[in-house]
Amino acid sequence: MKALVTVLLASLAMMACTAPSKKSEDATEKKVLVLYYSQTGATKTVAEYIQQKLGADIAEVQAKEAYPEDFQQTVARGMKEMQEGVNPELLPLDVNPADYDVIFLGYPIWFGTYALPVKTLLQNIDLSGKEVVVFSTFGSGGLNESIAELQKAVPGINIIGKLGVRNALLDRVPAEADRLLIDLGMMEGENETLADYSEQQPVTEADTAIFNAAVGDYPMLSATPVTVGSRTTSTSIDYLFTAENAGQDGQKSTIKVYVTKGKAEGDQPVFTLVDR
Numbered sequence: 366m367k368a369l370v371t372v373l374l375a376s377l378a379m380m381a382c383t384a385p386s387k388k389s390e391d392a393t394e395k396k397v398l399v400l401y402y403s404q405t406g407a408t409k410t411v412a413e414y415i416q417q418k419l420g421a422d423i424a425e426v427q428a429k430e431a432y433p434e435d436f437q438q439t440v441a442r443g444m445k446e447m448q449e450g451v452n453p454e455l456l457p458l459d460v461n462p463a464d465y466d467v468i469f470l471g472y473p474i475w476f477g478t479y480a481l482p483v484k485t486l487l488q489n490i491d492l493s494g495k496e497v498v499v500f501s502t503f504g505s506g507g508l509n510e511s512i513a514e515l516q517k518a519v520p521g522i523n524i525i526g527k528l529g530v531r532n533a534l535l536d537r538v539p540a541e542a543d544r545l546l547i548d549l550g551m552m553e554g555e556n557e558t559l560a561d562y563s564e565q566q567p568v569t570e571a572d573t574a575i576f577n578a579a580v581g582d583y584p585m586l587s588a589t590p591v592t593v594g595s596r597t598t599s600t601s602i603d604y605l606f607t608a609e610n611a612g613q614d615g616q617k618s619t620i621k622v623y624v625t626k627g628k629a630e631g632d633q634p635v636f637t638l639v640d641r
């Protein structure tokens with residue numbers, strides 16, 4: 366009897382945790398374009414995954430004068446262009462974004478916001494009246510900051526979804542993109558309902574060890590965790606840390622660091638996003 370009750374409770378718990386979603390008819394009728402800039406291929410991986418899942422059209426944004434392959438050289442050119450307020454010229458797009466209802470707009474994060482070619486793109490196309498889904502790849506983060514910048518650059522932009530993936534964790538793209546597409550009613554499937562993070566508490570030694578294991582060897586962060594909240598999903602324990610970070614200029618700031626640790630044996634904690 367006890368076993369039966371346990372099974373019943375477990376089934377109820379599972380039912381409560383999933384949110385079945387059918388592809389909405391409305392979504393099926395909409396014309397979808399995946400429009401992306403990618404310098405080294407990470408954002409392109411996400412773009413192509415989404416395009417294939419939706420059978421959408423896809424178009425690549427390209428700078429007229431391509432950025433160098435070398436990271437430091439791209440940083441140097443990008444810095445100069447930013448300081449001088451230069452918007453890099455683009456090659457003409459081979460689609461007309463005006464023909465679409467939904468635009469998946471993808472870019473890498475450069476200097477904490479969307480890459481410079483996207484700045485030019487926003488001046489060349491009209492996103493008003495479109496539903497926009499933002500996706501981005503980055504070394505450590507910048508998704509939410511770039512969305513705030515998009516909202517400044519295109520007042521009234523209608524962003525209906527977002528996805529950000531670290532370039533070191535591209536193997537997470539299928540699961541994360543599927544979750545987004547199901548949430549948007551663009552793909553059939555069931556999403557686990559994720560709990561909110563628990564209230565922030567001062568970190569314990571064990572929390573600090575998890576934080577250090579997740580971010581320890583990342584060169585752009587010099588952070589000490591201060592507080593943490595967590596939640597448990599069917600496959601992982603997720604942590605939301607606040608941390609004190611010393612920037613390259615020595616300035617201290619408070620950052621949020623999202624960390625996840627899979628439940629499978631041998632899974633190590635990894636950070637998935639930094640909000641600065």
Ligand SMILES: Cc1cc2nc3c(=O)[nH]c(=O)nc-3n(C[C@H](O)[C@H](O)[C@H](O)COP(=O)(O)O)c2cc1C
Nearest residue numbers: 403404405406407408473474476477504505506532
């Ligand atoms: C000029 C430049 C600036 C960058 N700035 C940041 C940054 O501020 N934050 C970050 O997390 N990653 C930064 N990155 C790393 C890229 O966002 C990351 O490598 C991204 O996945 C590249 O995408 P792609 O392969 O589609 O070009 C920068 C890369 C470049 C080339």
